[in-house]
Amino acid sequence: MSPRPESPMTRSTCPYCGVGCGVVVQPTPGTTAAGDCEPSAPPVLVSGDPEHPANRGRLCSKGAALAETLGRETRLLEPRIGDRAASWDEALDHVARGFLDVIESDGPEAVAFYVSGQLLTEDYYVANKLMKGFIGAANIDTNSRLCMSSAVAAHLRAFGADAVPGNYEDLELADLVVLAGSNLAWTHPVLFQRLQAARERRPQMRVVVIDPRRTATAEAADLHLALAPGTDGWLFNGLLHHLYREDRLDLQFLEDHVDGFAATLRAARDTAGSVPRVASACGLPEADVAQFFRWFAQTERTVTLFSQGINQSDSGTDKANAILNLHLATGRIGQPAQAPFSVTGQPNAMGGREVGGLANQLAAHMGFDDPGAHDRLRRFWRAPRLAARPGLKAVELFQAIESGRVKAVWIMGTNPAFSLPEAERVSDALRRCPLVVVSDCVADTETTRLADVRLPASAWGEKDGTVTNSERRISRQRAFLPPAGQARPDWWIVCEVARRMGFGSAFPYTRPVEIFREHARLSAFENDGERAFDIGPLAGLSDAGYDALAPVQWPVFAARAAGDPAIGSAPSEPDRAGLRGTARLFSDGRFFHAGGRARLMPVAPQGPSLAIGADFPLRMNTGRIRDHWHSMTRTALSARLSAHRPEPFVEIHPTDAAAHGIGDGQLARLSGPGGQAALLRVRVTAAQPPGSVFVPMHWSAPQAPAARVNALVPASTDPISGQPAFKAIPVDLRPLVADWVGFLLSRERRVLPELPYRAESRGFGFFRYELAGTTAVPDWVLWADRILGSAGDRLQFSDQGAGVFRAARIQSGRLMAVLFIGPDPARLPPREALGQLFGQAVLDDRARIGLLSGHPETAAPAQGRLVCACHGVGEERIRQAIRESGLSTQAELADTLGAGTGCGSCIPELRGLLGETVSAAGARAGIP
Known part of the structure; x- marks a missing residue:
């Protein structure tokens, strides 16, 4: 270490x-x-x-x-077997013996690993080596299967390699940027900042957003195509046929470098042969489709960036290939500002792909179907039991656990009982599995609760190794904190288990650099330019060179004379160690299929496989929001990240809300065909298209036990990539009939009784709990004793007839907790003013008097809902500044309050508030 x-x-x-x-x-x-x-x-x-x-x-x-x-209050700090603490030696011996017993009785394919894009490349490498090389089965898959495996499959079909052709600079150089299935402003905010800065420098630049929702990204677009969910294939097929009819294809490039043109064009013509047909299939205005087609046809410097809205579909691979077809058919690839660009969701999703972290890969971008690859890797690893066929992909892996085919599973750095489709079914499968090992840095998740053995892993800040980003750039992640408790790096944990299983000679590593050097050697082993992934020169890094390694894009070559580029690549600047990375791939038209040619793929567009109907009339789209990440194990620790959206919610169009009898701010029950349901706060917004709802995927059991949205998602997957469909799920939405609703603010984290709805978030100096019950509470005073505790002084108000109860606990002059209960969420006071009181050392008399009114006099002016997380600026403060200072532009707002000058993700929302507030002021003044 x-x-x-x-x-x-x-x-x-x-x-x-x-x-x-x-x-x-x-x-x-x-x-x-x-x-x-x-x-x-x-x-x-x-x-x-x-x-x-x-x-x-x-x-x-x-x-x-x-x-x-970086707090340690949620960390797993010691190895545990069952409910008891154990030493590392005991826990590691237990795991190794358990795996060996299963292998002896049921064979190596009864063992599986499920890993994570949160792992560093060195962690990933040894996990894949142990599973595929020495246990001897390929049952190792990753949660990256859920976000980018359709893009991987599409790259392999089109290019012969899982290789992203372009880089981030291309977004800044392009004259047209198409964002397909990506809310870039919220999911990849720094790329959005770079794009927006480029637009300010180059006003002629255009941005098209293809997304059913009017997201923050769509608000900033020159053209928003709000297509019907799942219809992307028709749009891109129609564009390909349009380009052919307008003579905008690069026929010379096609002849010299690409196969499959005739069949692909025929499929495009047959399925989406005209603008009216495309508009009808996608539910779009013909004029908007025609405008998009014209811009794409006329703009050579075009980048098409795509993400989960394309990938997370049961035809995601075909949709991604439809995008790649456009760039190959027009020759817009390998040159500055000309690229299809898949952006990944996790920090090391691409690093996991490099080492073979997917079940259908070998290591170093070799595949099971590559001639000679199995023998090559077997010899390099000296692994006579190397897996000979692909393993189980994520969804089918957990189905195999359910059926008993897999009897031992090791889950590393991820929470499948929360994140996978049919999440409750996954939980049931893990409950029945004879051996469940979880290595994680977090003590309490849906998955750790089901583990037989829990192993404490190092967290960010304690880990040392490398990661690879979406533009193929390898960067160092360096430790700056000591491990918490007994936490250890993932690579160390894997190697210790491997040694105890009898494979010690293949896992001799004592530092991450030793693993990295082997990984680099393997990438170059018998490569000769046949595999895109090659970082061979990094195999010679000294310890000091690894420590100082500057970010570099693969493939990596030793710096050579000018004018001597690598085959199939455009060189980038040499890094500080004299190594040359690769800015762009395929600049010479050479690809990685046999014969060096790319392939167009005929696409027969398909809509969502599950139909809506009377019982489930809406389509659910799941995704991410601006300030939270995955299951919130990290972001929920920050008060300012929790303030923008403090509880789980569902967005619905006003017409659908009215049809379902649901009002803004109410709680509602979202149900799906599998019988599961989630309770969520309703947000009525015209940004959500009619007929569908949007639900963030972040709230897990520790924060909101009743809001586990992926329990509603069926296990429908793309037949090629195995990636689940998370974007067009049939659902129904009904108001929650609550007997009471309320909230608790507490200086200390509280253990609350079981409730139908509870959502916890972090405030500035307090914890916030939004609550609801569906049955009457017989005695509010006794109930409040359990909630608030009995120490100190109690202030209390109760009107049983009106269904109102309010109480606060004060100890040594400090507010410790305050509880508000009522029959209607709209009649509860704002939380902000009460939350400010937790910052006071001693409450004065005026604060005590106003406390139970919900409007204490000593509170500072209300900021309102947080809009700019970087600078802590709330909605009411923004509106007040607009009104009082006569602000009319986002730049004036930035100068006055600083809002929008940090990460910039809030700028679309700021502009919306400007428009609303200025319009309202004009209406009050009688200005038409």
């Missing part, structure tokens, strides 16, 4: 999305050697790295709040 660095400044990489932003970490003044500091201060300061080419100093709201998420 690497020692904690002594340098006062550490350069590392953000652990959130696939942008791969560089960060600079410095100790907070007053921090001790152990990383401890004053309770009110985080142990470190985190800022964007101005030298990192991915972000050039920018960070999003999540990255800017990283220092606030």
